[in-house]
Amino acid sequence: MNVRPSRAVLVLTVLTMALGAAACAENDRSGSDEGGLTIGLLLPGDRESRYWQFDKPLIEKKIKELCGDCRLVHNNTISDAAIQRQQMESMINKGVEVLILGVVDPPALRSTVEDLKEAGIPVVAYDRLAEGPISGHVTFDGAQVGRLQAEALLKGMGHKADGGRIVMMNGAITDPNAGWFKRGAMSVLKDRVKIAMTYDTVEWREENAHANMSGAIAALGVDGVDGVYAANDRLASGAIAALKAAGVTPLPPVTGQDAELAAVQRIVTGDQYMTVYKPFEPEADAAATMAVALGRGESLEGIAKTRLDSATTKGIPTVLLTPLPVTVDNIKDTVVKDGMYTIDDICTPEFRSACDKAGLTR
The missing domain is CATH 3.40.50.2300 (Response regulator)
Structure with missing residues (x-):
């Protein structure tokens, strides 16, 4: 029979690991006050999901812009809280100093968010509002x-x-x-x-x-x-x-x-x-900006203009973004204009006739 370690033992273990990892990370950052952070990224969905295709590369790009020598440690979870819990705990072993988290089951993972907090790792909730002591949140209204x-x-x-x-x-x-x-x-x-x-x-x-x-x-x-x-x-x-x-x-x-x-x-x-x-780029940019700021010990005051409450935490600094409707009449002015897809991406041979009728190929 598998016996889950007590919460006290787990917290002590993760704290010990985190302190050791932080010490190593500090040595790696010697001579650089602005970089050297190890940032964790855990997102839901499979390789076909928007998170893998769009969010992850955009977050990675923005982190590199803000912090050239930062390291991104990432993983995707297919809607499985048990797997994501293991991934969250493993982030401590990997010396992560801040975590961007697209949580799959907020109540089930609340205690693990608390463990990360106790290990000195701030959490930025991405797209979905996690429970527990998260430090920042970015999502659409x-x-x-x-x-x-x-x-x-x-x-x-x-x-x-x-x-x-x-x-x-x-x-x-x-x-x-x-x-x-x-x-x-x-x-x-x-x-x-x-x-x-x-x-x-x-x-x-x-x-x-x-x-x-x-x-x-x-x-x-x-x-x-x-x-x-x-x-x-x-x-x-x-x-x-x-x-x-x-x-x-x-x-x-x-x-x-x-x-x-x-x-x-x-x-x-x-x-x-x-x-x-x-639009995934503003969301990814906000999360990356929050993560780098928190990793450097900076305030989110100038980044997050909104405050939201979760089931456990009041007044979470939040970047709240505006969604846009897409119908056949504005495809060109939204997803094509922003570079999410090209007309060729949409209008493959199977859809060429429909695209012609919709005016996309003119």
Whole structure:
């Protein structure tokens, strides 16, 4: 039987390791007052996720700009709190002096955040608000994300916007942002539509959304869904696949979030109505700037202009960014203009005809 060490033993161990690592790091930084930091980065998602494709390289680039001799130690976690706990604890062994954390399960990892704090390692919560004594936070306004999704959904529903039946595909119950999005969406939808079915998923997975959407269609009928609130593009993909498999035509408007390439292509073909684009570079830049400042013992006063409360901590210094809606009408002015994708990325041969029709290739 595996026996987990007591909290006291764990804290003593990590403190001892941290002191030794810090001493080594201090020796490595001799002659440089401004650099030599070891910065940890733990993000959720797999290699296909936005975190791996966009956030990580942008964070790494900004850290190098701010601190040429800083070292980045990173890992990705596929929605598994136990694995992320091990990764967080291993950051201490690796001599990390500050950690950027995209937490997968805030309540489950609260005690590990506390251990990092006791080891003298400040934590910057990235995109999702971690619990415990975090030192800074950067994210997009989740209420505004939900409002943008809801407003677009009503527009896409047209004359069915008043009294129509929608299915809500909300995000992972372990992600605090999911509730934030939902509250923002409901502030717009509550007096306009009938919430026929609502689902809170265990993880942000397409197969979960597919199963839930299939169940909703079975209960409501192929003509019983006037719109689908999907909290992100993965859930939108699963919902759309289920609608198509059930022979629902025309497809009802479906929302999304994260501006994944496949989602933008679905918007071009008309399968998905919209997505929410969260410009990743400002978020990555803010997290990197916070991490370097904290690693150097500097205040976040001039960086974070907002304060947010978690379930455990009040007044967390926060950089709160503004999301943008993306529909077929503004793809060029958002994700293409910012260099996230090129027209060639979007308009592959499979989508060339739809791109021509949408005016993207002119």
